[in-house]
């Protein structure tokens with residue numbers, strides 16, 4: 001397949017990532033079908049995208065016409081069949097659980113046209129763990145966006161041993177067409193590039209906190225004021241979701257069996273208490289209804 005043959009995109013999972021990935025594709029001119037098993041997620045996705053787009057229009061970054069046109073290209077559905085029946089490219093962004101992803105990819109393989117590429121936005125799961133649930137492993141790869149997908153420019157395209165050069169190329173080219181900056185990982189590695197580097201930093205931040213060296217606010221200040229990071233590691237964990245952090249680490253631990261990969265005590269406690277960050281109103285920081293905090 002050539003990138004010009006990608007006419008219709010499906011995004012599966014309309015959560016924090018899927019909703020914004022779908023809008024990025026729609027803004028770039030692609031008709032996109034967004035599917036989620038929960039009606040509630042689809043409603044939330046629409047409302048959240050409307051808010052984001054309204055703010056962009058107010059700031060003059062997009063015109064009202066561009067936004068209307070992008071929403072016209074988006075279709076929301078709970079039917080997987082309807083979402084992927086005519087899709088040339090499917091981006092999966094459902095919960096970070098291997099079994100759920102394998103089950104979904106087996107269904108996608110049945111329902112999507114035979115030529116369609118099936119890409120996963122998983123934060124850590126390499127596509128070789130999923131590809132063999134399909135009859136088209138050569139058309140399966142990782143296409144990893146960053147949070148918030150509307151803003152963050154990088155996309156990691158990860159070519160597994162089963163992924164054809166053509167699939168990686170089309171995925172790379174699609175990333176550019178939707179105005180992202182792709183990098184092409186020629187080999188699989190859990191966590192890919194950016195999150196492996198980030199993971200080391202988060203581990204150190206949590207180590208310093210658990211040792212009682214400094215508070216989470218102070219550690220964030222060290223990163224923003226000395227290292228010039230736009231956001232500190234604790235504020236970032238709140239933004240990306242402490243639940244996601246926990247599940248990612250559990251996934252990696254299950255893969256490697258290395259206790260060093262387990263989620264830390266602090267993260268486990270917060271996960272169990274439901275303190276998942278901005279999405280629950282409390283994580284390391286507490287979030288009020290103050291709109292200034294809901295950027």
Ligand SMILES: NC(=O)c1ccc[n+]([C@@H]2O[C@H](COP(=O)([O-])OP(=O)(O)OC[C@H]3O[C@@H](n4cnc5c(N)ncnc54)[C@H](O)[C@@H]3O)[C@@H](O)[C@H]2O)c1
Pocket residue numbers: 012013014015016017018035036037038041092093094095096097100104121122123124144145146147240241244
């Ligand atoms: N949050 C991040 O910072 C981030 C960044 C990059 C990649 N990711 C990856 O993106 C994926 C989604 O993460 P998220 O943060 O958007 O999660 P989320 O919890 O916000 O959204 C997941 C959505 O998937 C839906 N879902 C669950 N099972 C489904 C199924 N079988 N079919 C259809 N929909 C289903 C849920 O209803 C929910 O709406 C994960 O694989 C995660 O690793 C997350």
